[in-house]
Amino acid sequence: MAVIQLHPTALRVGHPIPVALRDAAGQLLMPRGTLLADETQRQQLIARGIYVDAADSEQFRKALAGKLDSMVRSNALLGQIARAVPDAADCGPAAPRRHADPIAAWNAVLMRASALLHDAPQADFGARVERIDREALSLVEADADASLLTLIHSTTQETHQYSVTHALLVSAVCELAARHLSWPADWRPSLRRAAFTMNLAMTTLQDQLAVQDSPVTPRQREQIDSHASRGSRVMREAGVADELWLQAVEHHHASPPGPLDELPAPLQLARLVQRADIFAARLSPRRMRRAMAATAAAKAAYLDERQQADAAGAAIIKAVGIYPPGSYVRLASTEVAVVLRRGRRANEPLVASVMGRSGTPLGEPAVRDTRQKAHEIAGGVAPHEVKLRLNLQRLLQL
Numbered sequence: 001m002a003v004i005q006l007h008p009t010a011l012r013v014g015h016p017i018p019v020a021l022r023d024a025a026g027q028l029l030m031p032r033g034t035l036l037a038d039e040t041q042r043q044q045l046i047a048r049g050i051y052v053d054a055a056d057s058e059q060f061r062k063a064l065a066g067k068l069d070s071m072v073r074s075n076a077l078l079g080q081i082a083r084a085v086p087d088a089a090d091c092g093p094a095a096p097r098r099h100a101d102p103i104a105a106w107n108a109v110l111m112r113a114s115a116l117l118h119d120a121p122q123a124d125f126g127a128r129v130e131r132i133d134r135e136a137l138s139l140v141e142a143d144a145d146a147s148l149l150t151l152i153h154s155t156t157q158e159t160h161q162y163s164v165t166h167a168l169l170v171s172a173v174c175e176l177a178a179r180h181l182s183w184p185a186d187w188r189p190s191l192r193r194a195a196f197t198m199n200l201a202m203t204t205l206q207d208q209l210a211v212q213d214s215p216v217t218p219r220q221r222e223q224i225d226s227h228a229s230r231g232s233r234v235m236r237e238a239g240v241a242d243e244l245w246l247q248a249v250e251h252h253h254a255s256p257p258g259p260l261d262e263l264p265a266p267l268q269l270a271r272l273v274q275r276a277d278i279f280a281a282r283l284s285p286r287r288m289r290r291a292m293a294a295t296a297a298a299k300a301a302y303l304d305e306r307q308q309a310d311a312a313g314a315a316i317i318k319a320v321g322i323y324p325p326g327s328y329v330r331l332a333s334t335e336v337a338v339v340l341r342r343g344r345r346a347n348e349p350l351v352a353s354v355m356g357r358s359g360t361p362l363g364e365p366a367v368r369d370t371r372q373k374a375h376e377i378a379g380g381v382a383p384h385e386v387k388l389r390l391n392l393q394r395l396l397q398l
Contacts, residue, residue, distance in 0.1 A: 029185040037182040102146045114164045117203045121238035145341040152326025156383040162210035171195040173276040176319035194248035201231035260311035272312040293380030294327035328381035361388045
């Protein structure tokens, strides 16, 4: 990948980053649109060296020229013009390429992920995880809403391949949530890979529990209680050397309480994985347990064991909303709709009604504007209350 160094003035504290930032080797540091939290983070990036893809650089130049022209025409002050930087939205055409068929792309990732997680870890385990992680990240970066819609719809509707779908969803949620935390960018690959492999030592058991119609046995409980430490150990034996990744897996069920930013780095990652795990699990049905409405899942992620607000859970809600794509809501009109995209406000996502006021399925999903009073969201709806199968491809087209 050809990269071009970006001038530090393009980074503004409190503003979304206008283009994806990379290091000198072309590795992603921060996706376009990530909020730059503070001056410390800005200086860390500058010290590391900030570069952009050559194509992004050209788009950035054009966006800046357009913004300068607009400011001159509106008689802006010279000082304002000198400090002008295009917004992330102005650089929209340089966003990662959208996949023609996100469903097929995610299914391909899921098949490879399933083969990896169900096999005993080999010497190339770490490299295989990294390849799948890069593929999944490219889909999230290309269209986060389409990714959430695909993964959440799958996890709320199917118990088949539960463990792998759950792992990919938790990894995607962690990636999006981490963008709302003042963490170093190089933590995020370890975070995603920890989320993806957190249940490595109980993958088959997790699939079994999803369809099991009897309580957990003592032997199963023993496997559940020890899976985090066993998973970390087998990955270490397979050659994984990333301590952030390994320790986040080992502690993802035992991250201690207290302020998130006061914990050591591995435990901060473990806490976010834990909250995202809870969020995704509440959205997923099992034979012995119905899936929750998204609002209930969000509350479970937001509140810790002491029913106090948790910073990791708050980051998840900021990232995916209380009505994430793929979840169901009831509108003020009493129609039931599926969420297509997150909105500018948490309670104003883009939705499509799929059930009419009488409770019967609509012949064709109808897009509704939740900013209008007649279509305001009245609350979440649990998946089992929606007695129909949706055409996911059609929803993505909307």
